[in-house]
Amino acid sequence: MKRFKFDLKLLGLALCVSGIAACGGGGGGGSSDEGRQASTSKESGVCGDTAGAINQAALEDADCKYLSSYRLFADASNPTDNPNGRGVIYDLTTPLFSDYASKYRFVFVPDGEAAAYTEHEVFDFPVGTVLVKTFSMPADTAFRGYDAEAQDERLIETRLLIHREKGWVGLPYVWNDDFSDAELQIAGGVVPVTTVHNGVQLDIDYRVPDKNQCKQCHQYKASGSDVSAISPIGPKARLLNRSLDYASGSENELSHWISKGILTGVPSDLNTIQTVPSYHDSDASLLAGKSDAELTELATGYLDINCSHCHRPEGSASNTGLYMEFWRDIQDEPIHRGLCKQPTTYALSGLPYDIVPGDIENSILRYRMASTKPGDIMPELGRSVVHDEGLALVSAWIKSLDTPTCPSP
Incomplete structure (x- = not known):
């Protein structure tokens, strides 16, 4: 005990x-x-x-x-x-x-x-x-x-x-x-x-x-x-x-x-249940060896539990249009997942998109996760320090994204 x-x-x-x-x-x-x-x-x-x-x-x-x-x-x-x-x-x-x-x-x-x-x-x-x-x-x-x-x-x-x-x-x-x-x-x-x-x-x-x-x-x-x-x-x-x-x-x-x-009412075959993969702080040291697909699974799972209770059509941040549920296919809904998406309720000079694929320095998502400043910190509630290992995961994922360049805002 x-x-x-x-x-x-x-x-x-x-x-x-x-x-x-x-x-x-x-x-x-x-x-x-x-x-x-x-x-x-x-x-x-x-x-x-x-x-x-x-x-x-x-x-x-x-x-x-x-x-x-x-x-x-x-x-x-x-x-x-x-x-x-x-x-x-x-x-x-x-x-x-x-x-x-x-x-x-x-x-x-x-x-x-x-x-x-x-x-x-x-x-x-x-x-x-x-x-x-x-x-x-x-x-x-x-x-x-x-x-x-x-x-x-x-x-x-x-x-x-x-x-x-x-x-x-x-x-x-x-x-x-x-x-x-x-x-x-x-x-x-x-x-x-x-x-x-x-x-x-x-x-x-x-x-x-x-x-x-x-x-x-x-x-x-x-x-x-x-x-x-x-x-x-x-x-x-x-x-x-x-x-x-x-x-x-x-x-x-x-x-x-x-x-x-x-x-x-649980399905008899548990393998049919789409499951968020495990990610804990000790896993941050293993990110360099992950494939792009693995990084997407890990990062979208992390964003699901940390963000999707608000960032979903039924949540308090529904007006942002940024939806973080794990089951949403990023290929089918890239804008809702933040890729090349202009924010609707947040503005920061020089950062026009929630996520700029391949570019962490110009991605609002990464900036807000790295901040503890009121008005910038995200999630807004539940933390007062930066989650270094979560930030490392989301940063590695954004770097791995290979999509067309975002248009000029």
Whole structure:
């Protein structure tokens, strides 16, 4: 089991609370649970008992003040292992970058229920489902997550995405000073953390999102609809069609979900599922040996998980016309993928196109990924430092592109 080292001097837990409500909100019709009140003591009513099975009643109707009130884990102070009930760990082929933090993901589907498979979208999860993601900062980014059993990490926050009757609701819990529990911070905030990356110390102002920021990233507006809803991002077939080590042994994640009775409708032949290839930081050193086709697969997969939740016809950046879903064929839709595409909402002197094939210096995509300046940084949310390895991948891909020269703007 991973050891968590809680050095308050290094962690510098200094939650900078803004005046904006955080990560709440609901589903269809743009409705939200803003009227629901979080508990104010430890704890009352449905949130009061921290012992026993999963507190399904609280999950479905209460914004508890403390994470432990939901009883999701056997050890309330360790949200990275031993989920209660039908909780199942999951991981993605290529993860979304969040300032080099480790992430521990679990899905909890209510007893007697199951999610329904979809080809391109997030699975159709039943009401009562909760997706749990814990962020922790490793002492060294070379040793992250479950692959670094002997390393120390510092818990930062645990986010719940709960499917309630009115839609999905996001609740951010920040770990307290003694790391015995996490407390609901509806206004978001900033947690200063320190890590080492490639031998260099990084001092990071890790940002816990507020409500509007949660809605911005998780916004989904179905085709033909005038309203948007909150939707999960990660649990898609193309990101879960991979093997994962469970207590029972290594197994394909989709197969494991089926065996646990929490997913139905999956194709019998998993090889027919278009799958985002794995790309992790350690793979950056191998980019020089990749073919052009391999670079395209890796880069479009990376852009899918990091960008497509906004850059898609149903997302908050639909007006840009830049669509990043992995399944879009770059040969069929080069403009939508950014090639020789003029931006519609962003202007920077001397950089007229989102992507100039073969030319990273004149590609807006690469410039914004390399920036941490407000107004230029992309993604706009979720990071405060440059993802060097992601930038290396996208740069190598742009260099490899061989298409006609972009016309003069």
